[in-house]
Amino acid sequence: MDAKLEQYSSKMVKTVETLKEEYATIRAGRANPHLLDKLRVDYYGQPSPLQSVANVSVPEARVIQIQPWESKLIKEIEKAILTSDLGLTPSNDGKVIRLVFPELTEERRKELVKDVKKRAENAKVAIRNIRRDANEHFKKQNKANEISEDEFKGLEDDVQKLTDRYIAEIDRIMEDKSKEILTV
Numbered sequence: 385m386d387a388k389l390e391q392y393s394s395k396m397v398k399t400v401e402t403l404k405e406e407y408a409t410i411r412a413g414r415a416n417p418h419l420l421d422k423l424r425v426d427y428y429g430q431p432s433p434l435q436s437v438a439n440v441s442v443p444e445a446r447v448i449q450i451q452p453w454e455s456k457l458i459k460e461i462e463k464a465i466l467t468s469d470l471g472l473t474p475s476n477d478g479k480v481i482r483l484v485f486p487e488l489t490e491e492r493r494k495e496l497v498k499d500v501k502k503r504a505e506n507a508k509v510a511i512r513n514i515r516r517d518a519n520e521h522f523k524k525q526n527k528a529n530e531i532s533e534d535e536f537k538g539l540e541d542d543v544q545k546l547t548d549r550y551i552a553e554i555d556r557i558m559e560d561k562s563k564e565i566l567t568v
Contacts, residue, residue: 389542392518396511396550403507403554407561410496415448415485417441425457425464434461450474450481488565496565504558508551515547 408418417440424431425438434440438452438461452458461481462474474481488496519540526536 386539386542388522388539389518389546392514392543393546395514396546399507399510399514400550400553400557403503403557406503407500407557410500410561410565415442415444415446415483417448419470420448420450423464423468426460427457434464437461446485446487448483448485450483451479452481455479493565497562500558500561500565504554507554511547511550511554515543518543 405421408416409422420434420440423434425434426432427437434450437454437457438450441449441451443449450461452461455478458476458478458481462476465472465474465481465483470483472483472485474483476482522531522536522539522543525531526533531539
């Protein structure tokens with residue numbers, strides 16, 4: 385790849401990766417430990433990632449089990465879950481916290497799919513903004529006679545190909561996530 389395009393390509397890759405991370409936090413009716421990735425627990429006054437203070441596992445399709453390294457963390461972990469936007473109520477037996485995922489209603493599935501599509505559209509807008517920035521940058525270089533007209537046209541075409549590729553990838557990821565959500 386042309387070194388001039390490298391920075392714009394890496395920005396587009398980051399946009400797609402961010403979308404994948406967002407999608408990992410959307411619950412599709414099945415227990416997914418990645419839903420807890422953004423959760424922070426107060427550990428001796430430090431907000432720490434849940435995975436660094438507890439063992440997170442999925443013993444059944446609809447259950448996430450959290451086993452803290454220290455039993456006194458149970459209350460802190462429960463508090464973090466309740467104040468998050470997960471919409472789950474933790475239950476504990478003094479040693480382990482369990483999060484049970486209820487079956488999603490048809491209406492809730494449709495809402496989630498709308499959210500998935502909205503996030504995909506936002507990612508596409510970000511990709512198009514990167515394309516615009518790249519084209520403006522190359523246009524300035526052309527006007528300053530740093531690159532030739534032919535080079536400018538070639539770079540413009542390459543930026544468009546990159547844009548098309550990443551937008552197609554976003555569409556594919558969105559379709560996969562929508563299917564996952566709608567699958568009962």
